[in-house]
Amino acid sequence: xxxxxxxxxxxxxxxxxxxxxxxxxxxxxxxxxxxxxxxxxxxxxxxxxxxxxxxxxxxxxxxxxxxxxxxxxxxxxxxxxxxxxxxxxxxxxxxxxxxxxxxxxxxxxxx
Amino acid sequence: xxxxxxxxxxxxxxxxxxxxxxxxxxxxxxxxxxxxxxxxxxxxxxxxxxxxxxxxxxxxxxxxxxxxxxxxxxxxxxxxxxxxxxxxxxxxxxxxxxxxxxxxxxxxxxxxxxx
Numbered sequence: 001x002x003x004x005x006x007x008x009x010x011x012x013x014x015x016x017x018x019x020x021x022x023x024x025x026x027x028x029x030x031x032x033x034x035x036x037x038x039x040x041x042x043x044x045x046x047x048x049x050x051x052x053x054x055x056x057x058x059x060x061x062x063x064x065x066x067x068x069x070x071x072x073x074x075x076x077x078x079x080x081x082x083x084x085x086x087x088x089x090x091x092x093x094x095x096x097x098x099x100x101x102x103x104x105x106x107x108x109x110x111x
Numbered sequence: 112x113x114x115x116x117x118x119x120x121x122x123x124x125x126x127x128x129x130x131x132x133x134x135x136x137x138x139x140x141x142x143x144x145x146x147x148x149x150x151x152x153x154x155x156x157x158x159x160x161x162x163x164x165x166x167x168x169x170x171x172x173x174x175x176x177x178x179x180x181x182x183x184x185x186x187x188x189x190x191x192x193x194x195x196x197x198x199x200x201x202x203x204x205x206x207x208x209x210x211x212x213x214x215x216x217x218x219x220x221x222x223x224x225x226x
Contacts, residue, residue: 034213043202043217044154088154092213098144098167099213103153 002027004091006102015111019076023089023102026070032092033065033072034099039085044101048074079109113137115218117203123224129191132221134203135184142206144215145178145188149199157201160186193225 003026013019021035032051036044050056050063050072062075072091076083086104116135124130136143144159158168163180171178175194180186190197200222204215 032213043219044215045217046214049213090213098156098159099215100156101146101154 002030002091002100004089004100004102006087006089006105008103009106010108011105012108012110013079015079015081015109017079017109019079019083019107019109021074021076021087021089021105021107023072023074024070025072025089025091025100027091028067028070030067030070030091033063034090034092035061035063035072035074036088036090036101037085038088038104044088076107079107081109081111083107084109115203115205115216117201117218117221119221120219121222121224123226124193125226126194127192128225129189130193130197130223130225132188132201132203132223134186134188134218136186136203136205137207137216138184139207140205140216141183141208143180143186144204144206145186146202146204147199148202148220154202157188190223193223195225198223198225 005024035048037047038044048063050065056063060077064073086106088104089102090099118133141162145157146154148154156170158178160180178188200220202217202220204217206215
């Protein structure tokens with residue numbers, strides 16, 4: 001059974017710091033990896049996708065993928081209080097299959 | 112353009128009652144997913160459809176749960192009879208044709224409380 005593991009947190013960082021969120025997955029054939037952000041009481045929204053090994057940057061967000069280690073991470077630079085949310089890691093096993101989500105890491109950014 | 116629309120937003124019912132949750136996906140999207148979210152278990156996939164056909168229902172907890180998609184613009188998730196352990200937020204999501212199925216657009220969710 002496919003599993004996606006995340007540290008539940010909470011991860012607390014001061015405003016302006018770098019927040020590092022980590023995720024491991026069990027299915028070696030997984031091809032696509034996603035980070036969703038979920039504010040309290042709201043629905044998840046996609047913020048990053050990554051498909052190949054290495055780094056992918058989008059503004060203050062950087063996703064990192066290491067398929068050999070089955071490891072995905074999300075870095076948030078210059079963290080803002082508005083980044084306080086739960087971040088869900090999601091993995092797609094094969095083309096046409098649905099996403100499997102981790103339980104999420106709660107991030108708290110203090111001003 | 113309207114997003115994924117779910118109803119009801121909140122439902123409080125008593126154990127044993129039938130519950131029907133409804134979803135209208137984004138027009139033109141050919142994948143539709145039902146997820147359930149609880150604190151203990153996180154976001155769990157229940158079932159998903161492609162072009163109105165159920166593809167994988169292995170996440171449906173038991174026979175009390177059923178889902179249908181009679182056409183491209185409507186889906187229902189039914190629980191009969193409901194139990195307190197079914198209390199959760201139920202999300203419907205859709206994705207567009209040709210896009211990786213990981214780029215999901217979620218509705219606002221239906222919060223179900225079974226007393």
